[in-house]
Amino acid sequence: MYKKLLKDDLENFIFILKKFGVVHAPVREAGRVYEFTELTDSKILQLNYTRTMIPPKKFFLKPKEQLYILNRREGFKEIVDDSKIVLLGVHACDINALNLLDRIYIDQFPDRYYKTRRENTIIIGVSCKPDEYCFCTSTNSSYALEGFDLFMHEIDDSYIIRIGSLKGFQIVCESENLLAEASSNDIKEFKRAEAERLKEFTLHLNVNGIQDILDASYDHPVWQENADICFGCGSCNLVCPTCRCYDTADFLNLDLKTGVRVRRWDSCMLKQHGLVAGGLNFRPTRVERLYNRFNCKMSLSEDSLNCVGCGRCTVYCPADINFVEVLKQVGED
Amino acid sequence: MKEPASENKPKIGVFSLTGCAGDQLMILNLEDTLIELLSKFEIKSFQEASSYSENIRLDIAFVEGSVSTEHDLEKLKEIRDKSSLLVAIGDCAVNGCVQAMRNSQTSIAERMLDVYGVEDNIYRALEPKGIGEYVRVDFEIPGCPVEKEEVFNTLISLLNGDPPLIPDYPVCVECKLNGYPCVIIEEGKPCLGPIITAGCDARCPSLGLDCVGCRGPIKGETNAKAELEALRKRGYPDKYIINRLRFFAGNFPDIRILGERKNSKGEK
Numbered sequence: 001m002y003k004k005l006l007k008d009d010l011e012n013f014i015f016i017l018k019k020f021g022v023v024h025a026p027v028r029e030a031g032r033v034y035e036f037t038e039l040t041d042s043k044i045l046q047l048n049y050t051r052t053m054i055p056p057k058k059f060f061l062k063p064k065e066q067l068y069i070l071n072r073r074e075g076f077k078e079i080v081d082d083s084k085i086v087l088l089g090v091h092a093c094d095i096n097a098l099n100l101l102d103r104i105y106i107d108q109f110p111d112r113y114y115k116t117r118r119e120n121t122i123i124i125g126v127s128c129k130p131d132e133y134c135f136c137t138s139t140n141s142s143y144a145l146e147g148f149d150l151f152m153h154e155i156d157d158s159y160i161i162r163i164g165s166l167k168g169f170q171i172v173c174e175s176e177n178l179l180a181e182a183s184s185n186d187i188k189e190f191k192r193a194e195a196e197r198l199k200e201f202t203l204h205l206n207v208n209g210i211q212d213i214l215d216a217s218y219d220h221p222v223w224q225e226n227a228d229i230c231f232g233c234g235s236c237n238l239v240c241p242t243c244r245c246y247d248t249a250d251f252l253n254l255d256l257k258t259g260v261r262v263r264r265w266d267s268c269m270l271k272q273h274g275l276v277a278g279g280l281n282f283r284p285t286r287v288e289r290l291y292n293r294f295n296c297k298m299s300l301s302e303d304s305l306n307c308v309g310c311g312r313c314t315v316y317c318p319a320d321i322n323f324v325e326v327l328k329q330v331g332e333d
Numbered sequence: 334m335k336e337p338a339s340e341n342k343p344k345i346g347v348f349s350l351t352g353c354a355g356d357q358l359m360i361l362n363l364e365d366t367l368i369e370l371l372s373k374f375e376i377k378s379f380q381e382a383s384s385y386s387e388n389i390r391l392d393i394a395f396v397e398g399s400v401s402t403e404h405d406l407e408k409l410k411e412i413r414d415k416s417s418l419l420v421a422i423g424d425c426a427v428n429g430c431v432q433a434m435r436n437s438q439t440s441i442a443e444r445m446l447d448v449y450g451v452e453d454n455i456y457r458a459l460e461p462k463g464i465g466e467y468v469r470v471d472f473e474i475p476g477c478p479v480e481k482e483e484v485f486n487t488l489i490s491l492l493n494g495d496p497p498l499i500p501d502y503p504v505c506v507e508c509k510l511n512g513y514p515c516v517i518i519e520e521g522k523p524c525l526g527p528i529i530t531a532g533c534d535a536r537c538p539s540l541g542l543d544c545v546g547c548r549g550p551i552k553g554e555t556n557a558k559a560e561l562e563a564l565r566k567r568g569y570p571d572k573y574i575i576n577r578l579r580f581f582a583g584n585f586p587d588i589r590i591l592g593e594r595k596n597s598k599g600e601k
Contacts, residue, residue, distance in 0.1 A: 229562060
């Protein structure tokens with residue numbers, strides 16, 4: 001079942017979405033990067049954005065958050081945020097990245113905070129056009145098959161809408177007056193738009209056997225060359241939609257009896273990431289950390305890469321290290 | 334709750350070498366919690382707070398300021414000898430801070446001549462350095478000045494018997510956690526954030542300003558050459574970048590060698 005929404009009706013559609021939760025969408029204020037923020041006015045919505053600096057994983061695994069209130073006498077109390085949110089305008093790469101995080105934070109190591117927020121959030125995808133940093137076709141993440149409630153594909157003056165969940169279906173029912181059945185001509189347009197989009201990708205990376213290639217290239221000079229210009233600042237990890245390491249710390253109050261446990265995103269490019277009890281660091285140098293990061297991104301999590309080809313690590317690297325370029329150098333020489 | 338008897342409270346002292354006393358002031362700026370916080374300690378010396386001072390053995394000594402004179406050095410050694418734990422507070426004590434910006438570029442004699450008109454080292458001045466150059470330091474709280482929250486958390490941690498948690502990652506991390514746009518990438522500003530110790534919650538980038546490096550580089554981690562390269566690429570002249578790097582971090586090995594004068598006794 002494919003539906004069609006006229007762009008002219010988008011504002012009304014957003015009005016309906018608000019019944020399901022607080023709508024957050026890509027917005028860019030003057031001089032700033034695109035970011036998912038609360039959509040207070042649909043006029044500021046920018047559905048044709050390139051990429052947000054911080055991926056939508058920030059809604060599920062928060063950049064920094066309080067986990068528990070600690071109390072020596074009464075034990076600890078979890079702080080669970082169960083607010084209802086609608087994320088409008090999530091790209092396919094980011095949805096595929098969330099599917100990957102789901103396997104870890106819901107299936108493998110259930111995390112109550114992540115799971116609660118995932119269950120309370122409606123995800124509405126939107127189709128996109130690649131820029132020179134996008135390579136999601138190479139990582140098999142340019143199209144979302146699951147992990148969303150609705151997915152909107154732009155064609156001319158409207159969107160073709162795919163339904164991905166029961167909640168998505170409920171939204172469709174609520175928006176009956178705004179949505180039409182997609183006609184066979186609309187479907188033809190949808191197919192054409194998708195084929196056109198694929199042709200627009202200019203960046204490609206051959207990931208065939210890349211795990212072995214990297215494994216066998218520990219000594220490749222490219223690692224040291226890039227470690228020499230790398231700050232080890234962690235920006236690449238912190239903007240990555242699939243990076244999922246975090247660090248926790250306890251902060252006590254003055255009474256030394258109560259306090260709070262916090263966690264924040266961590267980065268394997270930072271020195272303390274490899275620091276373990278006793279003072280041993282299993283990745284003491286920047287070159288080891290850099291090599292590890294590239295390996296991690298190109299390794300498999302079940303059957304998908306730990307990279308969705310969004311291009312953020314290259315775009316937001318202050319040292320201008322080009323992720324795809326480094327991998328090509330390793331693969332080709 | 335009953336306060337512990339005074340003999341059970343850790344005895345602490347707050348001391349100052351060469352600096353602006355801004356770190357002592359930041360402790361006093363903990364206004365909301367100050368009385369309750371300090372009542373958990375027995376304060377034996379805290380010049381900026383009280384003229385009272387008692388010269389006895391301490392559990393924890395907090396030292397701000399750099400070692401810039403022989404007198405500083407003597408005072409520091411005495412503090413070290415009588416204290417179980419020594420905590421450096423502020424960039425001056427950690428790394429020499431702004432006093433060190435011309436280290437390895439001009440000699441003490443030249444500085445004397447410039448400022449006092451005589452070459453003789455009448456004040457027994459030393460090239461300004463952090464206290465760790467001379468004595469063992471147990472913990473360091475960076476900052477110019479220190480963040481009062483960090484002082485608070487350090488005192489609480491020590492009281493609880495934990496090592497204090499001081500960031501050993503750069504300001505970039507805090508920009509990303511807060512979603513602040515990168516002022517280097519988006520605006521080509523000469524931000525030092527990639528090599529500077531976090532803990533300020535990226536205060537300057539939050540206002541769209543570039544980091545000037547007031548918390549100092551991360552020890553053992555800083556890639557000063559990469560910073561030089563990144564800013565060169567954005568059109569900044571070497572002299573500007575090197576001066577900027579040296580401003581708070583002249584003693585940092587990677588930065589000290591930038592702009593170092595080959596012959597330190599050469600022309601002025």
